[in-house]
Amino acid sequence: MSGSIDxxxxxxxxxxxxxxxxxxxxxxxxxxxxxxxxxxxxLLALAxxxxxxxxxxxxxxxxxxxxxxxxxxxxxxxxxIAARFAPLAVLNxxxxxxxxxxxxxxxxxxxxxxxxxxxxxxLGWLSGQALFALFVLxxxxxxxxxxxxxxxxxxxxxxxxxxxxxxGDRAVVAVTALYCALAIALTFNGTFDRxxxxxxxxxxxxxxxxxxxxxxxADVRSWDARDGLKxxxxxxxxxxxxxxxxxxxxxxxxxxxxxxxxxxxxxxxRLDFEHEMEPLVAAAPSAATPRKRLIGMLLRDxxxxxxxxxxxxxxxxxxxxxxxxxxxxxxxxEARQAERAAELDRMAVxxxxxxxxx
Amino acid sequence: xxxxxxxxxxxxxxxxxxVQVSRTGPRALAHYLAGNYREAARAYQAGLxxxxxxxxxxxxxxxxxxxxxxxxxxxRRARTTLALVPSALEPQITLAELALExxxxxxxxxxxxxxxxRNPDHVDALYLGAVAMARAGDPGAAIQSLNRAxxxxxxGGRDAVLYRIMELAGELRERPPGQQPLxxxxxxxxxxxxxxxxxxxxxxxxxRQAIAAGDRPADAYLTLGIxxxxxxxxxxxxxxxRQAIAAxxxxxxxxxWLAVEAQKEGDPLVQYQMITKAFEAAPTDPFYxxxxxxxxxxxxGDPLGMATxxxxxxxxxxxxxxxxxxxxxxxxxxxxxxxxRQHAKRVAALQGRRGEGP
Numbered sequence: 001m002s003g004s005i006d007x008x009x010x011x012x013x014x015x016x017x018x019x020x021x022x023x024x025x026x027x028x029x030x031x032x033x034x035x036x037x038x039x040x041x042x043l044l045a046l047a048x049x050x051x052x053x054x055x056x057x058x059x060x061x062x063x064x065x066x067x068x069x070x071x072x073x074x075x076x077x078x079x080x081i082a083a084r085f086a087p088l089a090v091l092n093x094x095x096x097x098x099x100x101x102x103x104x105x106x107x108x109x110x111x112x113x114x115x116x117x118x119x120x121x122x123l124g125w126l127s128g129q130a131l132f133a134l135f136v137l138x139x140x141x142x143x144x145x146x147x148x149x150x151x152x153x154x155x156x157x158x159x160x161x162x163x164x165x166x167x168g169d170r171a172v173v174a175v176t177a178l179y180c181a182l183a184i185a186l187t188f189n190g191t192f193d194r195x196x197x198x199x200x201x202x203x204x205x206x207x208x209x210x211x212x213x214x215x216x217x218a219d220v221r222s223w224d225a226r227d228g229l230k231x232x233x234x235x236x237x238x239x240x241x242x243x244x245x246x247x248x249x250x251x252x253x254x255x256x257x258x259x260x261x262x263x264x265x266x267x268x269x270r271l272d273f274e275h276e277m278e279p280l281v282a283a284a285p286s287a288a289t290p291r292k293r294l295i296g297m298l299l300r301d302x303x304x305x306x307x308x309x310x311x312x313x314x315x316x317x318x319x320x321x322x323x324x325x326x327x328x329x330x331x332x333x334e335a336r337q338a339e340r341a342a343e344l345d346r347m348a349v350x351x352x353x354x355x356x357x358x
Numbered sequence: 359x360x361x362x363x364x365x366x367x368x369x370x371x372x373x374x375x376x377v378q379v380s381r382t383g384p385r386a387l388a389h390y391l392a393g394n395y396r397e398a399a400r401a402y403q404a405g406l407x408x409x410x411x412x413x414x415x416x417x418x419x420x421x422x423x424x425x426x427x428x429x430x431x432x433x434r435r436a437r438t439t440l441a442l443v444p445s446a447l448e449p450q451i452t453l454a455e456l457a458l459e460x461x462x463x464x465x466x467x468x469x470x471x472x473x474x475x476r477n478p479d480h481v482d483a484l485y486l487g488a489v490a491m492a493r494a495g496d497p498g499a500a501i502q503s504l505n506r507a508x509x510x511x512x513x514g515g516r517d518a519v520l521y522r523i524m525e526l527a528g529e530l531r532e533r534p535p536g537q538q539p540l541x542x543x544x545x546x547x548x549x550x551x552x553x554x555x556x557x558x559x560x561x562x563x564x565x566r567q568a569i570a571a572g573d574r575p576a577d578a579y580l581t582l583g584i585x586x587x588x589x590x591x592x593x594x595x596x597x598x599x600r601q602a603i604a605a606x607x608x609x610x611x612x613x614x615w616l617a618v619e620a621q622k623e624g625d626p627l628v629q630y631q632m633i634t635k636a637f638e639a640a641p642t643d644p645f646y647x648x649x650x651x652x653x654x655x656x657x658x659g660d661p662l663g664m665a666t667x668x669x670x671x672x673x674x675x676x677x678x679x680x681x682x683x684x685x686x687x688x689x690x691x692x693x694x695x696x697x698x699r700q701h702a703k704r705v706a707a708l709q710g711r712r713g714e715g716p
Contacts, residue, residue, distance in 0.1 A: 094362070097366075102379060104374045104377065105374075105379040108374070128366060128370060131362070131366070132363065132366050132370070135359045135362060135363050136363065138359060139359055139360065139363070241623075242590070242592075244590050244591050244592045244593055244594075245592045245593065245622060245623055246593070247593045247596075271623060271624055271625075273624060273625055273626060273627070276625070276626065276627040279627055280626055280627045280630060280658075283627070283630060283631065284630055284654075284658055284660055284663055286660050286662040286663050287654070287658035287659055287660035287663060288658070288659035288660065289657065289658050289659040289660075290626065290658060317662065320693070
């Protein structure tokens with residue numbers, strides 16, 4: 001069994017271009033995973049950025065291998081077919097693109113044919129997008145392969161360059177392997193973690209990142225070390241914020257998981273406006289929602305007297321909502337605040353019932 | 359490939375409205391891309407001209423005749439309709455636009471003002487009125503009119519609006535540097551951004567120049583903030599809006615925009631403070647009442663607060679139908695159906711007087 005795996009691995013390594021392409025895919029995948037199970041450690045939080053850098057190095061190496069590769073007979077045949085049909089596809093796309101305004105105009109006239117209208121509009125728009133992507137890839141590929149051919153020329157002429165390139169080649173593969181190992185550790189640390197998340201309150205110290213990308217971090221005050229910092233890679237889908245919404249001084253709630261290997265990682269980071277509940281209740285005293293939230297917060301923090309006062313104020317503004325008053329009274333009773341609970345109970349009794357009881 | 363990419367980069371940001379399928383369309387587009395907005399606008403307008411194909415019955419306002427360049431026919435149609443229905447707004451707008459076309463801006467300003475007295479939020483009248491005011495030498499009034507139109511979230515119904523604003527922007531840009539109305543130019547480019555994203559940067563540049571020159575800094579900061587918001591730069595947008603409020607603490611639109619930004623963040627206190635301040639800055643403007651209802655009643659559960667504010671609005675202007683409608687809704691939630699019915703009747707009476715139906 002191990003012999004056949006070994007043989008397969010050797011065969012794969014002999015396919016120099018394909019093996020590096022696989023390495024690129026793997027690095028990309030691990031960079032994504034490192035972002036998913038984002039560590040809160042200041043250095044490990046940069047794992048996704050490191051992944052992107054490693055991926056760029058791998059892509060350069062791939063371009064070099066493509067530039068110096070001798071295609072097999074099958075690859076040669078496939079390349080010949082592609083070379084024959086690619087200009088035709090590009091030409092068709094260009095023609096479509098030139099006529100895109102006409103397609104758009106025709107689409108705008110087809111008021112009663114929504115399906116055809118949508119398709120025509122899409123066709124005009126997609127032809128441009130597809131051609132743009134093809135040309136960008138083509139130009140980037142051409143530039144990379146040309147640069148690598150030049151490098152190969154230099155390698156053949158000068159020995160120090162040859163040595164540097166060989167070392168660089170091996171270093172890139174080694175760094176990629178190390179990165180993949182780290183990413184696997186982070187993945188296991190997150191996926192096998194069964195501990196519950198703990199929530200910490202903090203404040204953003206700075207927001208920084210690579211503009212034009214989704215690689216942005218928020219440095220927040222540490223909750224376990226004085227003057228320390230925690231670093232959070234911003235994950236818009238999970239945190240429900242984009243980096244442009246964040247700024248220094250904003251309050252956040254960070255949910256932390258302890259991690260299977262003890263490397264704590266960030267489950268989510270949300271903007272926190274709980275500290276605004278009291279001023280909001282003061283500004284809008286008759287508003288039900290903020291006062292209810294404030295009562296909930298006070299009960300959670302064991303501030304029984306304040307919770308009872310706020311509930312009494314709530315009952316004055318919303319005399320028909322007796323359910324909340326009863327709920328708070330029950331919570332107070334459970335917390336052995338019998339006197340305050342009894343006071344609220346009296347407020348919860350309907351006027352007619354109180355009269356009949358006399 | 360590179361040339362195609364550059365061309366695509368420039369053209370892909372344009373709206374279809376700027377790619378006109380007509381004899382003069384390519385010339386108009388070329389002028390537009392070269393930044394000759396005045397010539398481009400004239401070429402676009404020339405592209406609309408031709409035979410008047412619609413009979414009077416299908417064009418009672420004379421809009422299509424005006425669009426086709428037959429000014430006399432447009433005037434005849436508009437006046438015929440006004441003789442039959444003196445309260446019709448569209449023929450009045452056609453007559454006002456005709457005055458603009460014939461180079462009589464003061465006459466056009468008066469005609470648009472008459473339309474806006476009847477319907478203060480008529481978007482076409484606001485945009486075209488702004489053009490007339492700018493031509494009559496009143497950039498301040500033009501900016502107010504543009505802001506009021508832009509807040510409706512519509513680019514206008516008549517395609518002439520785009521071309522007239524483009525032509526005006528082109529003319530004002532050609533003035534010597536010291537004589538350019540910078541803040542007005544920022545607003546004109548803010549409008550043009552609806553059709554071409556690149557105008558956002560131009561609008562920001564003019565807004566910064568206007569701030570430096572002290573030309574209506576609050577409005578300039580507002581434009582700067584909105585452009586930041588459209589580019590997804592929310593923190594920068596908030597900063598600019600705050601500066602707009604620092605320059606003019608009663609700038610209702612800047613206050614409303616700060617409430618919008620606070621909603622994106624999820625900040626309930628700032629949202630409440632800003633929308634109530636916007637209402638206090640413009641208590642008779644019905645536009646702010648829907649946002650006020652959304653925040654006070656829907657989000658904060660405060661119908662009592664809403665009813666109090668609506669009573670203030672009605673005390674200032676008893677003909678404010680929207681305030682009566684909002685008060686009726688709040689009273690229903692407060693358990694006062696009789697009071698709600700009374701205000702609903704008042705709404706019906708006010709709408710009947712304005713010729714609006716439910």
